Amino acid sequence: MSATVYALLVGIDAYQGPRVRPLHGCKNDIASAQEFLARSTSSLRVETLRDGEATRDAVVDGIRTHLGAAGAGDTAVFWFSGHGSLAPVPAALRHLEPSGTSQTLVCADSRLPGVPDLQDYELATLLDRIAGNGVHVVVILDSCHSGGATRGEAVSERFAPPATEPPAPETLLDEVLAGTSRDGSAEVAERRRGNHVALTACQIHQTAAEYRRDGEFRGAFTTALLNAANAQGADATYRELMVAARCAIEDLVPNQHPLLYPHEHPIADRMFLGGAGRSPRSAIVMRYLRGRWEIDAGSCHGLTPPEADDPLLVGVVGVPAHEARVTRVGVVSSDVEPVGWQPDRGRQYPMALTRMPTPPAEVTVDGAREFTDRLAAAIRTGGPGGGASPYVRIAPGGTLHVRDDPPRILGQDGELLAPPVVTGDPVPTVLRELEHIARWRQIKKLVNVGSPLAGTVDVELIAAAPGVATAPLEGPALRPDADGVIRLRYAPDPPVVFIRLRNRSDRRLYCALLDLTDRYQIHPDLFPGDYLGPGQVGTAVDGRRVQFSLPPGRAATRTAQGRDWLLLLVSDQEFSSAAFRLGRLGEPAPDRSRGLPGLSGVLERLALTALHRDARRESPVAHDWTTSIVEVVTQA
Incomplete structure (x- = not known):
């Protein structure tokens, strides 16, 4: 019998409490989450609470009864999109929160007389009881816990003012009050570690944002997380998804860094939904339905509506000159028009992205x-x-x-x-x-939706031990912190690492590794491109040591840092990484009037379109490709 995913999805735009302003994208978030879960799991039981349905009592009851119905081997998902806040901790529970302040979820009726927010220690207690039955518990919170950021006109914060008084003890859950013994607090805290995995929209001192796109508001974190999950497939781990989500969100919303907890525990490296997701299909599929051609990918997969002079194209995998133009992007599917060919209406065609819109x-x-x-x-x-x-x-x-x-x-x-x-x-x-x-x-934001190659090749950084001159092919790699970043530090010399590429698939794949620096340079010099066989390991710069340091001219003060984004390109066909080269800010752009030597495939066209607006009128042969990205921060 296959495992079942039990999901409780809470989205609150309209609040009843005084001084709690409305939001706009939370119900859209849980609609997208429900659609994703329905596509990604073979056995799903879902309950949704929207706006006034999501009272404190209803949320607690949904966790106890709906998520509590999950059994050993099942997965329970609690997804909350709404306001977050802070509250003082009652004196009797101060041992649970040494800071004296708890993070809270603002329910629809929170802040009405006698109705407190749902406190973090209450949520943890409820979920830990479910996890104690052998259930894999996942918490996704698109809310925030503090203020202090400036947003653009199209972006707003999911933050309610902090509560000024601690909740009255009689308003808290009986399960929490029953466990207030100080003598047992250390044991309880240790038992909680690893019982459930939490993916949160931001760090405690930051705010989570929602933004408007194509006339609809959505949570920035929910959008980034779902796009990452759709792109990377069911085999992606929580750590991999959070790294991708952070990189996707940081150009959209400043000062919002998603957080993974517990990032140092093995649970962070489990597959998303505990492995209950389906394996990805071979490709996006084009079919004739209801009098028109469509593909089974839409805005929930990360597709953006194209402009007339900036098309979104897909091509039949492995067949030249068989492309289709996307004419309308829906939520889960999109309409397309074949360009210069007549497909058979009785067939379904595996497709891959061959051109993406590059809006200014x-x-x-x-x-x-x-x-x-x-x-x-x-x-x-x-x-x-x-x-x-x-x-x-x-x-x-x-x-x-x-x-x-x-x-x-x-x-x-x-x-x-x-x-x-x-x-x-x-x-x-x-x-x-x-x-x-x-x-x-x-x-930096280049991504392919629905690729079966997602997650097939890993980028690994290994600390270079003194006297070791060549990259070891095995051994532990550095792991990202809770916010998805690998941090290197001067000690006092610049840090030195080895970089490995590990093909975990059973396919021969062509890989290149780009370095995107914080001086807005892009170069493929670490690993310009080569095939990796099934299970094979490749090394950057022919296995030599790689030094990360502050950019020239940046003083090595105590707070100084440099940032690199290592963007991995993977394809089942050879391509030229030279198309992606971009000089430092202030350097003249290279002349592309004569094109590039060598190959002219999908990835080359994507690069030339993004960097040089060279549309490459010829239609390349579509093939599978994917990307992944690792952020490295070097601190003085």
């Missing part, structure tokens, strides 16, 4: 009128043939922010992304650097 990055400009007008005009006329820039456009609440006096480029969180322009006419320089950053970001 949105830029907000503040400053003197003369400067802002000139920069806006340059963006409108700085593209090919005097048209608009294909990389950036002016918009309120943009992910890039330009300020005058002196002209400089900032991220959403105010981080300086490029040095201020202090000499000459700043407008051409600012535009060139805006376009450079936008091109770099397009490559």
Whole structure:
């Protein structure tokens, strides 16, 4: 008998309590989560609580009765999208929270008289009892626990003001009050470690955001997590999904870093849903249904609606000149039109992405009128043939922010992304650097939905022991922290590691490893490209040691750090990683007018479209490909 997934999905946009402002994307979150679970599991029992249904009593009862019905070997999923907050801890429970403050989930009726938030120690107690029956318990929280961030116009926070008083003891769960013995607290805390795995939207000092896309609000974390799960397949581990989700979310929302708990426990390396998910299909499938052609991939898989001059294309795997243009992106499926060929309506076709839309990055400009007008005009006329820039456009609440006096480029969180322009006419320089950053970001978020190659090859970093000159093919690798980042530290010299690529599949796969630096450079020099056989291990720079250090000119102060994103490209066909090369910010772009030597396949076209707007009119042969990314932070 196969394992069953029991899911309790809670989404609250409308709140009853005073001073708890409404949200907009939480019900959309749980609708997407329910659709994902229905597709990804063979046996699912789901209960949803929306808005006024999600009272404190109803949420607690849903955990006790619905999730509590799971048996040994089953999986229980508690998914909450709504406001999070903080509350003082009652004196009798202070031993559970040494800080004196607990994180809370704000239920629909929380903050009404006599109705507290659901406290974190209450939630842990309920879920640990379920886990004690041999159930694999997963907690996904798209809410936040503190304030203090600035957002753009299209982004809002999921945070309610902290409670000023601790909850009255009589309002708390009996299970919690029954376990207040100080003598047993250490044993209880130790028993909880590893009982369930939690994937949360942000760290305790951060806020979780929801954002508007295509007219609908959604949680940034839910969107990133589901996109990662759809892209990486059922074999992805919690740690792998959180690494991918963090990388996907950080360009969209500043200062929100998803957190995995307990990240140091083996449960973090279990497969998502405890292995209850189905194996991925061979490819996206195109079929004729209800009078039109469609593919079984949509916005919940990460597809974005295309523009007329920026198409989204899929191609029949292994067949040249057989592409289809996506005309409408739905939630779970999308309409397509075959381009230049007539498919057989009685057949189903395995498809792969061959071209993805590369919408311009949105830029907000503040400053003197003369400067802002000139920069806006340059963006409108700085593209090919005097048209608009294909990389950036002016918009309120943009992910890039330009300020005058002196002209400089900032991220959403105010981080300086490029040095201020202090000499000459700043407008051409600012535009060139805006376009450079936008091109770099397009490559960083490159992902293929529904690829059967997802999760087949791992990137492993191994600390280089003194005197060891060649990468060992076996041995433990460094693991990401709870927020999905591998951290290296000077001691006092720059850290040195080996980098391995491990093919865990039974297929011969072509791999390349790109280094995306925080100076907005992209290079494939670590592992330009080669085939890895089934079970084979490859090494970067021919097995030599790799030093990570602060960029030149960045002082090695106590808070200084450098960031690299190692982007792995995997394909069942050979490709040229040279297409992905991008110089440092401020360096002139390479001339691509003569194209690239060698191959001209799907990945080359994706790279040339993103970096150089070279659409490559010829239709490449579609083949399977996938990406994964590892963030490395080097600290002084």
